[in-house]
Amino acid sequence: MYSLSLHFFYPWIYLKKRIFTFCTIETGQFFSSGHTNNWAVLVCTSRFWFNYRHVANTLSVYRSVKRLGIPDSHIVLMLADDMACNYRNPKPATVFSHKNMELNVYGDDVEVDYRGYEVTVENFLRVLTGRLPPSTPRSKRLLSDDRSNILIYLTGHGGNGFLKFQDSEEISNMELADAFEQMWQKRRYNELLFIIDTCQGASMYERFYSPNLMALASSQVGEDSLSHQPDLAIGVHLMDKYTFYLLEFLEEVHPASQANMNDLFKVCPQSQCVSTPGHRTDLFQRNPGSVLITDFFGSVRKVEITKDTINLTSSVKPPIQSIAEHHVLQFVADVSSQNPKQKDWHPPDGFILGLWTLILLVFFQTYGIKHLKHIF
Amino acid sequence: MQWQSTDVEVNRSDGTKNSETFTPAPAKDQFQEELVIRPLHSGDIYASFQFRTLWDTDFLQEGQKKVSHYRLFPKSLGQVLSKFSVQELHISFTQGFWRTMQWGQPFIPSPPGAELWVWFHHTVSDVDGNWKELTNVLSGIFCASLNFIDMTNTVQPSASFKPLGLGNATDHRFLRYATLPREIVCTENLTPWKKLLPCGSKAGLAVLMKSEKLFHSSFHSQAVHIRPICQASFFSKSWELRQTLNVVFDHYTSGQGKKEWSLFKMFSRTLTEACPLASSSKVYVDITDNPEGELFELSPATPLLSQAVVLGDRRTYSVYDLTRAETFGQLRSFNLLLRWKGDSGDMLRPLLHAERYVAGFGLQTGEIHTVIYNNHPYRAFPVLLMDSVPWYLQLYIHTLTVTSKSRDNKPSYIHYQPAKDRHRPHLLEMLIQLPPHSMTEVTVQFERALLKWTEYTPDPNHGFYVGSSVISALVPSMVAMSTNFTQDQPLFSSFVPVKEESSYFVRVYTEPLLVNLPTPDFSMPYNVICLTCTVVAVGYGSFYNLLTRTFQVDEPSPPLAKRLANFIRRIRGVPLLA
Numbered sequence: 001m002y003s004l005s006l007h008f009f010y011p012w013i014y015l016k017k018r019i020f021t022f023c024t025i026e027t028g029q030f031f032s033s034g035h036t037n038n039w040a041v042l043v044c045t046s047r048f049w050f051n052y053r054h055v056a057n058t059l060s061v062y063r064s065v066k067r068l069g070i071p072d073s074h075i076v077l078m079l080a081d082d083m084a085c086n087y088r089n090p091k092p093a094t095v096f097s098h099k100n101m102e103l104n105v106y107g108d109d110v111e112v113d114y115r116g117y118e119v120t121v122e123n124f125l126r127v128l129t130g131r132l133p134p135s136t137p138r139s140k141r142l143l144s145d146d147r148s149n150i151l152i153y154l155t156g157h158g159g160n161g162f163l164k165f166q167d168s169e170e171i172s173n174m175e176l177a178d179a180f181e182q183m184w185q186k187r188r189y190n191e192l193l194f195i196i197d198t199c200q201g202a203s204m205y206e207r208f209y210s211p212n213l214m215a216l217a218s219s220q221v222g223e224d225s226l227s228h229q230p231d232l233a234i235g236v237h238l239m240d241k242y243t244f245y246l247l248e249f250l251e252e253v254h255p256a257s258q259a260n261m262n263d264l265f266k267v268c269p270q271s272q273c274v275s276t277p278g279h280r281t282d283l284f285q286r287n288p289g290s291v292l293i294t295d296f297f298g299s300v301r302k303v304e305i306t307k308d309t310i311n312l313t314s315s316v317k318p319p320i321q322s323i324a325e326h327h328v329l330q331f332v333a334d335v336s337s338q339n340p341k342q343k344d345w346h347p348p349d350g351f352i353l354g355l356w357t358l359i360l361l362v363f364f365q366t367y368g369i370k371h372l373k374h375i376f
Numbered sequence: 377m378q379w380q381s382t383d384v385e386v387n388r389s390d391g392t393k394n395s396e397t398f399t400p401a402p403a404k405d406q407f408q409e410e411l412v413i414r415p416l417h418s419g420d421i422y423a424s425f426q427f428r429t430l431w432d433t434d435f436l437q438e439g440q441k442k443v444s445h446y447r448l449f450p451k452s453l454g455q456v457l458s459k460f461s462v463q464e465l466h467i468s469f470t471q472g473f474w475r476t477m478q479w480g481q482p483f484i485p486s487p488p489g490a491e492l493w494v495w496f497h498h499t500v501s502d503v504d505g506n507w508k509e510l511t512n513v514l515s516g517i518f519c520a521s522l523n524f525i526d527m528t529n530t531v532q533p534s535a536s537f538k539p540l541g542l543g544n545a546t547d548h549r550f551l552r553y554a555t556l557p558r559e560i561v562c563t564e565n566l567t568p569w570k571k572l573l574p575c576g577s578k579a580g581l582a583v584l585m586k587s588e589k590l591f592h593s594s595f596h597s598q599a600v601h602i603r604p605i606c607q608a609s610f611f612s613k614s615w616e617l618r619q620t621l622n623v624v625f626d627h628y629t630s631g632q633g634k635k636e637w638s639l640f641k642m643f644s645r646t647l648t649e650a651c652p653l654a655s656s657s658k659v660y661v662d663i664t665d666n667p668e669g670e671l672f673e674l675s676p677a678t679p680l681l682s683q684a685v686v687l688g689d690r691r692t693y694s695v696y697d698l699t700r701a702e703t704f705g706q707l708r709s710f711n712l713l714l715r716w717k718g719d720s721g722d723m724l725r726p727l728l729h730a731e732r733y734v735a736g737f738g739l740q741t742g743e744i745h746t747v748i749y750n751n752h753p754y755r756a757f758p759v760l761l762m763d764s765v766p767w768y769l770q771l772y773i774h775t776l777t778v779t780s781k782s783r784d785n786k787p788s789y790i791h792y793q794p795a796k797d798r799h800r801p802h803l804l805e806m807l808i809q810l811p812p813h814s815m816t817e818v819t820v821q822f823e824r825a826l827l828k829w830t831e832y833t834p835d836p837n838h839g840f841y842v843g844s845s846v847i848s849a850l851v852p853s854m855v856a857m858s859t860n861f862t863q864d865q866p867l868f869s870s871f872v873p874v875k876e877e878s879s880y881f882v883r884v885y886t887e888p889l890l891v892n893l894p895t896p897d898f899s900m901p902y903n904v905i906c907l908t909c910t911v912v913a914v915g916y917g918s919f920y921n922l923l924t925r926t927f928q929v930d931e932p933s934p935p936l937a938k939r940l941a942n943f944i945r946r947i948r949g950v951p952l953l954a
Contacts, residue, residue, distance in 0.1 A: 047834055047835060048835075082560045082562055084562050084563065084591075085471065085560055085561065085562035085563075085591055091588070091592070092588070092591040092592045093562060093563050093587040093588045093590070093591040093592070094588060106563065107563075108563065108567075108586070108587055108588075109567055110563055110564050110567060111519050111564055111567060111568065112519055112564040113516075113519065115519070115520075115521060115560075115564070116521055116558075116560065117521065117524070117833060117834065118521050118523070118524075133512075135508065135509045135512040135513070136512060136516075137512060137513055137515065137516020137517070138516065139516045139519070140515075140516055166834040167834055167835070168834040168898070365924070365925075366924055368928065
């Protein structure tokens, strides 16, 4: 719709400057996202058969993301254990998300990049920051640039400020925030959407401080995320509540859909989820209402239709920059050079407070409390 | 804009026509596919797919332009071959264990898990570096954790893995062998494997490969074998890529207990066309046990029969040629049906098979027993046994005993490379002469090592795997094997080159072992920190108090109410309370 209006106005731009302002609004909305490619990093961090639901969670997001257009080469899928071909699975090569085996999210065309013991905190952080050994194959790398929108989905067992990897190690929210800051400084993303489905998930995005980050979590600090429904034939819980309703929401989305982030924030209210999903948008530049779901979950390219012939062979003359294009470039330059918002002042850390308390305590223990009145 | 065809005009005639011209043909490739179905005596059914691409080109020629135009040969593998100067590459992914006693010998054997062995070209200077990079690249191509292959599980067998293709490389420094017994095979390994085929999974025999059926089986093995071969009609060497998939469907779980098999029951698909890029596309059904049709009924009937000598036995096969339209009949779909009428007798015992197990008790020591059976009534033959044991099972080679018929049997050739902690595994290769109709037992004692706490896997109580032993032998054949290689031989009988008529090559893999290592309690660091900090705090705190605490007499300050009252009285100028 937007491209048609642009095409219609092209000859008018040169002739009538009155239409200038109207045209600027159109292009501003048309190029509002500023990304050219999409990546997804989907991680399941739990091992063992009874954590079947975490693998099913990750695979349902994988399935939606693939369906909306992101190819396998742009998805880094990390599954910490194999559920589909596990000997306990009564239906091998399948992972179901709905009971009575309605929907097989594993499918026939799946490529898992990191599996089993390879899913570690170190590998996850290396994938994010791009610091991988030189012999790592392309399918295991996150080759994003400064125009990439990245979707990061984590699921597993977590707590207040940490996420457990494979029952043997943890990643803390500070490490994650620092990794995102490294990504920002290396310009490895344009915008990043972080979704986490664990217990006390909101604690994981508390520490973010880089710009252009939006985060969603399935539960607040102090709350547990609950699983949805077991399947009696398979014998385990199939999905977590938040991702189950997220999958149902995403099944309605198609590549041309205009659903935006405000709809995503409403997924799974407390009446359905029992826990309270949370979100964080203060680090994000744009208004969440103007961010399309397909900006992160799909790979929708903006197409500009033109009926003019473009001469590709002569390279000396630069192409005539229309005023609309010029304003687009200006807008894009403004977005990328904007400095991150000032951090809010926080009271000093617990450690500093404790240290000062210890020093004061020792001082007054030694010299007696009666000296206190000399101080105050 | 006019799109011009950039394809080079390739002569698609088959090899026999080209041999008449004797001029060096342009780089041409050819693709053949076949499926062999062999009903087994236990009621199970064994299906073996083979896809072969032959390409007359040379990846390793120096000074020539790199190969850049790929047609049937997959580009990802071609680039791997030329970049790492690979002479031969064999990789297999297997789920399940081949039960030799119940199923006989497979066409192409493979051990459980992942196995990779590579012969590098003799011009390679840093074989270890190439090996490390090759495993990483292959892990990306096949979506497997092959990057876990490193120096701690790689060996250089001296005699067991001779090149299967052309190659006078007898220097085993250019050979690397590694196996990952823990590797899981699932759809994510099958998907890229199918994408390597010229027709993908869209046409030809590959449409039958549906993962839900293939992985619901007793045995599933997919492999890629690349080697240079010398074709009889050409004078230059050509590269052969074979992709094989062996699957055994269980009588009870897939067959629902009924002795009736069809393509639809096995694969939930039927065949509708051959791959258009294939020069030959055939289905073979083994009817050796059913000469007059008294055992099972095969439909649709076919007049084509083929005899082949494979694995030392002359077998008869019904052949269905999928390149002919009449195979598909009126319905344009080909569904093979085998219905059993009578009970099959006992299977002939395989001439060579082996078992392996761990004996002993406790978590300190143990003993590995490998038992090899020679079931030939009167012939003795030598076998080459190769054992690769990880360094954390420290073998005591002085306790190695080989006994046949309760007498000592001294191997004529032993190659032993001891392990180096965290560097190299044990490698033991022995050439043992097996007496006829006997059982040979090889035992060696070992001690379990204590690993560093970071070296344990996240689930150490599962145990640690030891890869299968490999037993390679030339087994005497009851039927004369044909040594001349012709183009028309079916693929399943032409995999292993036959050097002499009286014996055939067999490789038997034993079970992998699952050994428990002494596992520490991983919560101990936390416990130690808590205990130490408590002790230090209590001890130091008391000591500090003793040193610095002084007691002084102090008037107690009056309570708040009195203080407030005194304050007000002071203001009023009235005398204060006590």
